Amino acid sequence: MKTMIRFNSILAAIAAVAIAGAGVHPASAQAPDTIAQIKQRGKLLAGVKFDTPPFGFLNEKNEPVGFDLDIVKKVAERIGVPVEFVKVTSPTRIPLLVSGNVDLSAASMTHTQERDKTIDFSITYYTGAQSLIVPKASTIKSLKDLAGKQVSVQQGTTLEKNIAAAAPGAKIVAFKDYNSAWLALVQGRVDALTGSLNILQGFAKDNKDYVILPDRFSVEPFGIGVRQGDSSLRDAVNFALQDMWKSGEYAELYKKWFGAEPDVPLEVWP
Structure with a gap:
């Protein structure tokens, strides 16, 4: 799958803060149907880290690689589009998501009750x-x-x-x-x-x-972040993760990046 790199301006983070300051609920910034928007655009915009091995980092060819990125590729495959990786950091990964600069954030992000007030999370994909x-x-x-x-x-x-x-x-x-x-x-x-x-x-x-x-x-417990109320994309992420667990693809990626078998199973629904 062809991957592209896009760097975002800090203005995106400022815009997100302005939205929060104005009292606008984060969900109001999301498209009515994010999956349809992604397909119309022709690519999934994924916020990932470029400095946190083995989750997301630049290899010797200056290309973004890592566990989080491989997971996102599988999500994009399920949707039927390529993925464009957007550089985020811990301070910017939520603002860039809320402001609409990325569709999801897969950036070694712990699912906390405080963050859950601002965005929604997938099932835990890494503990x-x-x-x-x-x-x-x-x-x-x-x-x-x-x-x-x-x-x-x-x-x-x-x-x-x-x-x-x-x-x-x-x-x-x-x-x-x-x-x-x-x-x-x-x-x-x-x-x-x-x-x-x-x-x-x-x-x-x-x-x-x-x-x-x-x-x-x-x-x-790490989760993939989506905008609050974005149930269609959250479901796509969850179903991709669960399919990967059942097929053994998740275990393969885990061993590739961590050198061991996963010791905490993913949540799988009937």
């Missing part, structure tokens, strides 16, 4: 856990050792809230993306990095001087 990575020589061995220490985290995520609650004595330093948070650790500007376990494993795999601590202090 992760939050942990910490530190240099092997570090004196930090667990959460209780973080008092007075600086911990980098990705800005605008549930990860940021979780670490603040789990280690109230730590000094939280938020960065716009994982790569920046990781670089801060490598350069010694922070003492630890917190994030989703599988993402930290990606960093540790290629950097043997770092170790992931055994603490697991949150459960992160």
Whole structure:
């Protein structure tokens, strides 16, 4: 399937904020029939990350790849159109969705009650856990050792809230993306990095001087976001995920990107 890359202006996020500020319900920005709109346009616009391996990142050819992107391709196949990947970040993934710049957001996004007030979510397609990575020589061995220490985290995520609650004595330093948070650790500007376990494993795999601590202090159910009330597209996403689970395609993609069998089954309806 041919994939294309489109970069969006920050004005989209500003427009979304303006809509919220005016008291307009997010659902009012959606098309009456998103599936029909996608087919008329001839492509699915999918918000994905370009900096969060293995969910969404740029490969050595500067092409976007990852688990989230492969999932979205299957959704697009079900609808019968190609997919165009639109770069989003944690702060912009919901505003760009609400403002109509993307049809869905598949961006390693945890389904929370607070976010559910603004957008709708698919069934959980990945269940992760939050942990910490530190240099092997570090004196930090667990959460209780973080008092007075600086911990980098990705800005605008549930990860940021979780670490603040789990280690109230730590000094939280938020960065716009994982790569920046990781670089801060490598350069010694922070003492630890917190994030989703599988993402930290990606960093540790290629950097043997770092170790992931055994603490697991949150459960992160990832969902694909659609505009509130967009039941037709949400159903298309859910049915694609469930078909993938039943056919074994989901397990193949999971093993491709995580190197293991999925340990949490997807919700499948009769």
